Every structure is written in C-alpha cells, then in structure tokens.
Amino acid sequence: MIEVSETSLQSMLEKAVNEAKINHTSPLMSMTKEIKKIDPILFFEAAKKSAMDRTFWSSTADNFTVVGVGSAYDLIAETNRIEQTEAVWKKLLDEAIIHNPYETPGTGILALGGMSFDPTKQKSVLWKNFPHLAFTIPKFMLTEWEDACYLTMNIQVGKDDHPLQLADKLKRTEDMLLNTSGYLPEEPDIDKTEEVAPTEWKRTVKYATDFIKEHSADKIVLARERLVRLTDEAVVSTTLNKLTDTQPNSYVFAFERAGDCFVGASPERLVKQDKNDVLSTCLAGTAPRGKTKAEDARIGTSLLHDEKNRREHDFVVKMIRQSMENFCSSIDVPEEPVIYPLKNLQHLYTPVNATLKEGYSIFDIIGELHPTPALGGVPRNKSLAFIREHERVDRGWYGAPVGWLDSNRNGEFAVAIRSGLIQGNQASLFAGCGIVKDSEPEAEYEETNIKFMPMLSVLGG
Numbered sequence: 214m215i216e217v218s219e220t221s222l223q224s225m226l227e228k229a230v231n232e233a234k235i236n237h238t239s240p241l242m243s244m245t246k247e248i249k250k251i252d253p254i255l256f257f258e259a260a261k262k263s264a265m266d267r268t269f270w271s272s273t274a275d276n277f278t279v280v281g282v283g284s285a286y287d288l289i290a291e292t293n294r295i296e297q298t299e300a301v302w303k304k305l306l307d308e309a310i311i312h313n314p315y316e317t318p319g320t321g322i323l324a325l326g327g328m329s330f331d332p333t334k335q336k337s338v339l340w341k342n343f344p345h346l347a348f349t350i351p352k353f354m355l356t357e358w359e360d361a362c363y364l365t366m367n368i369q370v371g372k373d374d375h376p377l378q379l380a381d382k383l384k385r386t387e388d389m390l391l392n393t394s395g396y397l398p399e400e401p402d403i404d405k406t407e408e409v410a411p412t413e414w415k416r417t418v419k420y421a422t423d424f425i426k427e428h429s430a431d432k433i434v435l436a437r438e439r440l441v442r443l444t445d446e447a448v449v450s451t452t453l454n455k456l457t458d459t460q461p462n463s464y465v466f467a468f469e470r471a472g473d474c475f476v477g478a479s480p481e482r483l484v485k486q487d488k489n490d491v492l493s494t495c496l497a498g499t500a501p502r503g504k505t506k507a508e509d510a511r512i513g514t515s516l517l518h519d520e521k522n523r524r525e526h527d528f529v530v531k532m533i534r535q536s537m538e539n540f541c542s543s544i545d546v547p548e549e550p551v552i553y554p555l556k557n558l559q560h561l562y563t564p565v566n567a568t569l570k571e572g573y574s575i576f577d578i579i580g581e582l583h584p585t586p587a588l589g590g591v592p593r594n595k596s597l598a599f600i601r602e603h604e605r606v607d608r609g610w611y612g613a614p615v616g617w618l619d620s621n622r623n624g625e626f627a628v629a630i631r632s633g634l635i636q637g638n639q640a641s642l643f644a645g646c647g648i649v650k651d652s653e654p655e656a657e658y659e660e661t662n663i664k665f666m667p668m669l670s671v672l673g674g
C-alpha cells in the first residue's frame with residue numbers, strides 16, 4: 214500500500230498509472246476528502262440518476278452512515294468464499310495508492326457487501342442477481358461520522374488510462390452526486406401482501422420440535438417469507454429514510470445489484486472490529502413491546518425469566534463464546550442477558566467483548582461465527598441439514614453476514630434479519646424463529662409476524 218500525503222486527484226491518477234506500467238498491475242487509487250455536510254439519504258437518492266448500483270449502511274446507534282455508488286472493484290465468490298475474498302482483499306490493499314489523511318472509520322478503501330446464508334444451496338431465480346458472496350468497493354462513497362462528512366473516490370487504474378480524462382470524468386460524476394435535491398420521492402402504497410405457505414410452516418415447526426426431541430438436537434431456526442406487492446416501483450431512499458427514523462439500535466442497510474435491492478434494519482450485530490478490539494453480540498429470545506410503560510416492563514421481566522427464551526438465547530451465548538476463543542483473548546461475557554428494546558419487539562441481549570489475537574482478521578471471525586444459533590441452530594450441522602431439507606424459502610442473503618471493512622482494520626457486520634428483497638414493485642420479506650423443544654407453532658408464527666413489522670410498516674406507509 215502506498216500512502217500519499219499532499220496531492221491532487223490528477224497527480225494521484227498519474228501516480229497510479231505509473232505504478233500500473235512499472236508493476237504490470239491494475240492498482241486501486243483511493244482519495245478521501247472532507248466535504249460540507251450532506252444528507253446521506255439524499256445523496257443515495259441523487260445517485261439514482263447515475264444508474265449505478267448503490268449501497269447503504271447505517272448504524273443508527275452510532276450516527277455512522279456510509280453510502281456507496283457504483284463499483285471500483287467487485288469481490289465476488291461462489292465457493293470457498295471467505296478465504297478467497299480475504300486473499301483478493303489483501304492483494305488489492307497491497308497494491309493500492311491511497312490518500313486518506315483522516316482516521317475516521319469507514320473512509321478510504323472500503324468493501325461493503327454480504328453473502329448468502331448457505332453457500333451450498335442452489336440459488337433460486339429470486340436471488341439471481343446476488344452471488345453467494347459479493348463485496349463492492351464503491352467508486353464514490355459518502356461517509357458520515359458524528360458531525361462530519363467525507364467523500365472517497367476509488368478507481369481501478371490500468372497502464373493505458375489517461376489521468377486527465379479520468380479526473381475530469383470523476384469530477385463530473387462527483388458534482389452530479391453532490392447536487393442533491395431537497396426532498397425524497399413519494400413512495401407507493403401496498404397493493405396486497407401474501408403469506409407464503411403459513412400452514413405448512415407451522416407444520417414444519419411441529420416437525421422440528423419432534424426432530425429435536427428424537428435426534429438430540431437443541432435448536433433449529435426456521436424462516437418464512439411474505440410477499441408484498443406495491444402499487445408502483447418501490448422507492449428505496451424513502452424506505453431507508455423511514456427505517457433510520459423508526460428503528461433505533463439497528464443497522465439499516467441496502468445492497469443494490471442489477472436493480473434488485475436487499476434492504477433491512479437488523480438489530481443483530483455479528484461482529485464489530487476496531488483494530489484489536491472486537492465485539493460480538495448474542496441476540497435471541499423475543500417478546501412484543503407493551504402498550505404502556507408498565508406493561509412493557511412486565512413483558513421484559515417475564516422475557517428475562519422465561520425458560521424457553523432463555524434456552525434459545527443461551528445456545529447463542531455458548532457458541533459465540535466458544536468460537537471467539539479460537540481467535541481472541543480476554544473474552545468478556547456477562548453472566549446474564551439484558552433486554553434490548555426495539556420499536557416493535559424486545560430481545561434478550563448479551564454482548565461479547567474480546568481482543569483479537571495477532572494474525573487473525575474479521576474474515577476469520579465471520580467464517581467461524583456464521584451461522585450462529587440465532588439463525589442456524591445447535592448442533593450446527595444437524596440444524597443446517599434440517600433447514601436444507603424442510604425449509605421452503607430460499608433465504609438468499611437473509612440471515613447471513615452483511616457489513617463493511619476498511620483498510621485500517623475497522624469493520625462491522627450484522628446478521629441480515631428484519632429484511633427483504635425488493636424487485637421493482639414487489640418485495641419478498643423474511644422472518645425466522647428459534648425453535649427449541651418446547652416451541653409452540655402458533656406462538657412462533659405470531660413471533661414471525663412481529664418480525665415482519667419493521668419492513669412491512671415502512672414499505673408503502
């Protein structure tokens with residue numbers, strides 16, 4: 214990696230073209246500058262004009278948002294996905310020419326993306342535009358962190374490229390993107406929604422509880438799908454605006470690929486890396502919110518003491534602690550969970566803090582943790598085999614890690630729940646439940662209904 218301090222866009226591009234000639238490579242050139250404050254969602258909307266795919270990531274608890282436009286480089290993998298991606302990522306960073314005078318996480322060269330829940334599963338037509346793993350290093354990227362905004366431009370440069378022409382073209386697109394309008398378009402209404410095979414799903418839940426008892430499994434997470442038809446094309450910027458407004462303590466994300474868009478507001482952190490500090494989270498066990506403060510507190514207290522929900526939760530804690538031991542030292546896990554309140558429901562929550570050991574990366578942690586028993590089950594192999602055989606939905610990227618990492622050993626990944634795939638005027642929403650031996654099909658069905666709410670309530674108002 215070549216870090217350049219004082220420079221202009223054109224001189225950076227000249228440097229990159231030179232490097233390409235000398236080393237017979239195609240290096241990434243990355244340049245970051247601080248810009249005047251701009252609304253990330255208006256920037257996302259302005260990028261629609263560019264006809265490039267867009268990426269959105271926001272941690273609503275941290276005032277941190279990244280919007281990516283276009284792709285300077287796409288890391289795509291269908292098999293061996295995590296190892297392969299880490300190798301390509303390292304090589305890209307080795308060759309890159311970077312000008313980023315800021316320490317701000319999420320600036321400079323960033324890869325944003327996700328992967329499918331199950332890479333061994335044959336993809337259905339629904340997820341045709343989503344490879345088993347895809348990370349994008351955006352061409353243009355807006356980062357909002359606390360009270361400042363940064364614009365990063367990334368471009369892959371070849372030996373025959375013309376620095377002045379490239380600089381002009383980048384500058385024109387930058388002007389277009391920063392020229393945001395003051396409002397978001399109106400979004401369509403919901404025309405109709407349709408539950409996919411609810412009776413069969415409840416039957417599968419019953420079957421899973423029987424299986425758990427007979428085959429000494431402990432937990433199996435089962436998901437289902439709900440289809441939404443809108444009166445017109447969905448407006449993703451407006452959907453994101455509503456999600457960031459209504460879903461506190463969540464990661465709001467959107468990954469557009471060839472026009473399809475995977476969108477969600479997930480409360481479930483898989484891992485956050487800040488150099489050597491890592492934080493994972495166990496989030497499983499669910500109850501609704503109360504209508505009054507008193508009712509809410511009562512529901513929360515009974516969730517904390519509910520045997521079935523504690524069982525769902527404790528499997529996750531045990532597994533995450535064990536997995537972190539492979540890569541981390543100083544693992545700190547509180548004895549008891551606390552309540553994690555969201556708009557429509559509340560969860561049991563246990564944070565896991567640790568220190569990353571020398572030589573390991575966020576890729577190692579993701580590879581080991583996914584799928585946690587909050588989305589797969591216990592034991593992992595038995596539960597995945599059950600899901601593969603009996604679950605009727607193609608989860609695609611639902612339930613899998615989505616997030617970002619940068620070149621300074623920062624990154625954050627969530628588990629993509631409370632999410633849906635938007636395709637034109639249609640959306641497929643997904644929700645699942647941790648099934649344990651004493652799960653009741655009807656109660657689990659109701660739990661998934663609440664889990665559809667965050668997405669359902671922002672689509673079409």
Ligand SMILES: C=C(O[C@H]1C=CC=C(C(=O)O)[C@@H]1O)C(=O)O
Nearest residue numbers: 497498499587630644645646647
């Ligand atoms: C699988 C989902 O939630 C998981 C995360 C938190 C609580 C869960 C539960 O209580 O069942 C699930 O394990 C989903 O929202 O689709």
Ligand SMILES: [Mg+2]
Nearest residue numbers: 498499646647
């Ligand atoms: Mg549950």
